Amino acid sequence: MPTSQPIKAFLDKGPEYLPSVSVDCVIFGFHENQLKVLLLEFKHTKAFALPGGFVFKEESTDEAATRILWERTGVKDIYLEQFHTFGEQNRGNWDVHKATMSSHGFELEVEHWLLQRFISIGYYALVDFSKVQPTPDIFSDLGDWYDIHQIPALILDHNMIIDKALETLRLMLDHKLVGFNLLSETFTMNELQSLYETILDKKLLRANFQRKMLSLGILERVKKKFSGKAHKPPYVYRINQNQ
Amino acid sequence: MPTSQPIKAFLDKGPEYLPSVSVDCVIFGFHENQLKVLLLEFKHTKAFALPGGFVFKEESTDEAATRILWERTGVKDIYLEQFHTFGEQNRGNWDVHKATMSSHGFELEVEHWLLQRFISIGYYALVDFSKVQPTPDIFSDLGDWYDIHQIPALILDHNMIIDKALETLRLMLDHKLVGFNLLSETFTMNELQSLYETILDKKLLRANFQRKMLSLGILERVKKKFSGKAHKPPYVYRINQNQ
DNA sequence: TGGGTTTGCATCAATTTGATACAAACTTAT
DNA sequence: ATAAGTTTGTATCAAATTGATGCAAACCCA
Numbered sequence: 001m002p003t004s005q006p007i008k009a010f011l012d013k014g015p016e017y018l019p020s021v022s023v024d025c026v027i028f029g030f031h032e033n034q035l036k037v038l039l040l041e042f043k044h045t046k047a048f049a050l051p052g053g054f055v056f057k058e059e060s061t062d063e064a065a066t067r068i069l070w071e072r073t074g075v076k077d078i079y080l081e082q083f084h085t086f087g088e089q090n091r092g093n094w095d096v097h098k099a100t101m102s103s104h105g106f107e108l109e110v111e112h113w114l115l116q117r118f119i120s121i122g123y124y125a126l127v128d129f130s131k132v133q134p135t136p137d138i139f140s141d142l143g144d145w146y147d148i149h150q151i152p153a154l155i156l157d158h159n160m161i162i163d164k165a166l167e168t169l170r171l172m173l174d175h176k177l178v179g180f181n182l183l184s185e186t187f188t189m190n191e192l193q194s195l196y197e198t199i200l201d202k203k204l205l206r207a208n209f210q211r212k213m214l215s216l217g218i219l220e221r222v223k224k225k226f227s228g229k230a231h232k233p234p235y236v237y238r239i240n241q242n243q
Numbered sequence: 244m245p246t247s248q249p250i251k252a253f254l255d256k257g258p259e260y261l262p263s264v265s266v267d268c269v270i271f272g273f274h275e276n277q278l279k280v281l282l283l284e285f286k287h288t289k290a291f292a293l294p295g296g297f298v299f300k301e302e303s304t305d306e307a308a309t310r311i312l313w314e315r316t317g318v319k320d321i322y323l324e325q326f327h328t329f330g331e332q333n334r335g336n337w338d339v340h341k342a343t344m345s346s347h348g349f350e351l352e353v354e355h356w357l358l359q360r361f362i363s364i365g366y367y368a369l370v371d372f373s374k375v376q377p378t379p380d381i382f383s384d385l386g387d388w389y390d391i392h393q394i395p396a397l398i399l400d401h402n403m404i405i406d407k408a409l410e411t412l413r414l415m416l417d418h419k420l421v422g423f424n425l426l427s428e429t430f431t432m433n434e435l436q437s438l439y440e441t442i443l444d445k446k447l448l449r450a451n452f453q454r455k456m457l458s459l460g461i462l463e464r465v466k467k468k469f470s471g472k473a474h475k476p477p478y479v480y481r482i483n484q485n486q
Numbered sequence: 487t488g489g490g491t492t493t494g495c496a497t498c499a500a501t502t503t504g505a506t507a508c509a510a511a512c513t514t515a516t
Numbered sequence: 517a518t519a520a521g522t523t524t525g526t527a528t529c530a531a532a533t534t535g536a537t538g539c540a541a542a543c544c545c546a
Contacts, residue, residue, distance in 0.1 A: 018263045021263050021264065021362055061330025061331075063332075064330075087305065088303045089302060121328050189525090205505070206523095206525095207526075210524090229523075230512060231522040232512050232525080233524080234524060448536070450535095450537085451534065451535065453494070455533095474491040475492055475541060475542035
């Protein structure tokens, strides 16, 4: 079994982290009319997990989440919000960590910091799918997008974390204009509606959706889009944040 | 300076707690048409703080919050909900703890567990004011209710925690029937309306409020109340949870 | 018995939401 | 060129919800 230098470096960082506290990120993206979540797949063990990490003693939990997000997606300035902290005593089977490290050639003793109890602060992020290059971490073969309806079994309580994140996102969509962050800078009304329909998982009436969005007064009409499609070209919108 | 046995016992418990994690409770009550928050006032130092505590290694954070709530109010089965986790690196002036302990005759070394960085998981509780006997803890002279508009300066970031709790409560009031928990088991429509007006901080039209509440279909009319007042006696309601 | 009060509810107006329709603007096929 | 087939933008009307006002009922007190 090979031992890896980066992993040793990571394990040695234990004392720099705030004990007992971890951060997990549910990174939402939107592509081809599907709501996606970014997942990591561990090397060797092939277990799936949310991108997560620990909090340095000299950073806030928000900063830690931002950092983890950046490490996983290569993007900064991302819409990121804390939504729940998961503090069950037994959040699932911690053997995964032992097994993962073992597969890398590190046999952790029972008292190792990585095998202690951690609570997890959950953050969800809304990113522009097209701007993101999923980046595996040192434990992962690959990071990839998964349709929200086709999430595999994840380690620990990560499936529950995703459920809660989605629930929160749906709630937020109602009274905060948060969805735009999942689209590129400019978008058509159709794209926006598809996004809403996907997140809320229900059909909306086109005319009424348009009326409601326009009435908010924050959509700026950029131009007609020449799509090359055989129909009237739609307007392209951008958010007018300073309105 | 006297040293106190209970405080020594508390300090010795350090190893039983999950490091870095604390819980703070914003306990809301409703009395004489005012929204109240339960605060503790420390002995000697006279600093004000939210009731809070630490999480035992063998309990969940929810259980810890429930326990702390019970210790402070003597009530179990309380509506309790986590609303935010406060994870700033510097959540305020940690000297209060050093000073408090010093005032009790304990000089803590810098590395003492109580002086380390803690994140705080915020819970808010909605309690029936009449059922609660505020109980000071070993550091506090007294626990008492404070009008939400007259909160004194609190230690650390506790003022911010209250603000966030109130914000969450207002949000929740809109789409969850959560307010009832602040009233006694039976109540009049007027009391319910006063509660809403106080939390939302705005006047509501009586007729419309009644219409809306009744339309929810969860209020059970118990009887007419003979208030002894010189007017038509109001109905008394109870929540029909199983509806 | 009448005055003062609050309660419960009806009523109507104003606003918001749901549903449908239709002309405009584009491409493609003839 | 023109007709057919799309989707888009918006108007329109019905239905539902919310805002505002009024009034009779039920109580106490004098």
